[in-house]
Structure formats: C-alpha cells, structure tokens
Amino acid sequence: MPTVRHMTDRFGPTLGERIGTYPVAGQAGAVLQALRRILVGFLGTLLVLLVFRRPEGALTSGAILATVLLVVYGLRLAWGRLAARLGIRRCHLFTGGLVVTGLLGGVREVVAWPQVTVVNQSATVSLWLTFHRIELVRGWTAPPVTLLALGRAPALASDLRRVVTGE
Incomplete structure (x- = not known):
C-alpha cells in the first residue's frame, strides 16, 4: 500500500x-453519508419517543437503540482510520x-x-x-x-x- x-x-x-x-x-461515500445521517436521525427520534412515552420495556429498547447509534459512529471512525492508514x-x-x-x-x-x-x-x-x-x-x-x-x-x-x- x-x-x-x-x-x-x-x-x-x-x-x-x-x-x-x-x-x-x-x-457511494456521499450516499452512505446520507444514509448514515438518516439512520441516526431516525434512531434519535425513536429514543426521544421512548423517553416521553415510556412504554413497557423502554429501558431495554433504549439501550438497544443507543448501542446501535454507538456502533454506527464506531464503524464510521474505524473506517476513517483504516482508510487513512491504508x-x-x-x-x-x-x-x-x-x-x-x-x-x-x-x-x-x-x-x-x-x-x-x-x-x-x-x-x-x-x-x-x-x-x-x-x-x-x-x-x-x-x-x-x-x-x-x-x-x-x-x-x-x-x-x-x-x-x-x-x-
């Protein structure tokens, strides 16, 4: 390389x-940027709805959504570092x-x-x-x-x- x-x-x-x-x-990078932002917006909206509506199992659902958000950002950071290194x-x-x-x-x-x-x-x-x-x-x-x-x-x-x- x-x-x-x-x-x-x-x-x-x-x-x-x-x-x-x-x-x-x-x-493809521009499309992935848009898809990532749409996904983060959707998951953020779901988190806000979970806080205000407080349905059964809201804590578990919120933890899963927060984990998915962290994974999305982690993958973005990891790809950025790998691409720079290679x-x-x-x-x-x-x-x-x-x-x-x-x-x-x-x-x-x-x-x-x-x-x-x-x-x-x-x-x-x-x-x-x-x-x-x-x-x-x-x-x-x-x-x-x-x-x-x-x-x-x-x-x-x-x-x-x-x-x-x-x-």
Whole structure:
C-alpha cells in the first residue's frame, strides 16, 4: 500500500513539495453519508419517543437503540482510520499538482497544475448531504478529475483554492 512517504518520494521531484493529504470520497461515500445521517436521525427520534412515552420495556429498547447509534459512529471512525492508514481514497496535494488514490490505495489520477485549465467547485450543505465537489478540467488532453470532499468546510477545498490561486 502506498504511504505518504512513498507518494512524496515518487511524485515529489516532479510535483514539488507536499502540502497535505486529505480524504476524498466517491458517489457511494456521499450516499452512505446520507444514509448514515438518516439512520441516526431516525434512531434519535425513536429514543426521544421512548423517553416521553415510556412504554413497557423502554429501558431495554433504549439501550438497544443507543448501542446501535454507538456502533454506527464506531464503524464510521474505524473506517476513517483504516482508510487513512491504508491510503484508501486520499488526495495528496503538492505545490505542483496532486495525486489521487483509488479504493484499493493505488494511484488513480496524477494532475500537474500546468495541465489544469479550469477549476470548478460547488458545495452542497444540507441536513442529509454535506460535501464539496471539485472538478479539475485539463483541457483537451484528458477527462476532468472530480474530487468529492465530505463535510461542511473540508481542508482540501480551502488548501486547493489557495494553491491554485497562488495565495
């Protein structure tokens, strides 16, 4: 599996100094984010109803719901740490370009800044979906590279904007 040091050693001479390594997601990641938020909202609503209505066996039902909520968050944290450790779905940002790894940790795209002609960025911030979509258009030479950074204000979006604009 490629590590950050491996990426820096392999692409550093051509892409310059490494700025950072950031998580990116695919469409499945955005859908899973929405499903996780819907599940947490539903289970939270059920917990509140259990507290106010107090049916028979409310304590047992509440304990089961709380356990499921903790398992959902635990799985999310575990997947995030495992993906970071194995280099799965990462964007390695350099001063001269970026390297994107795929689901198995291998290099999916390498983009040098001179190739990029247009950078399109859009954001969706709602209760169920929160992400930034960044598209790097490379003119006529290759298809565009699309990055999906989950979260309200991901560091990738601000650092990429700073590198591309030269701030």
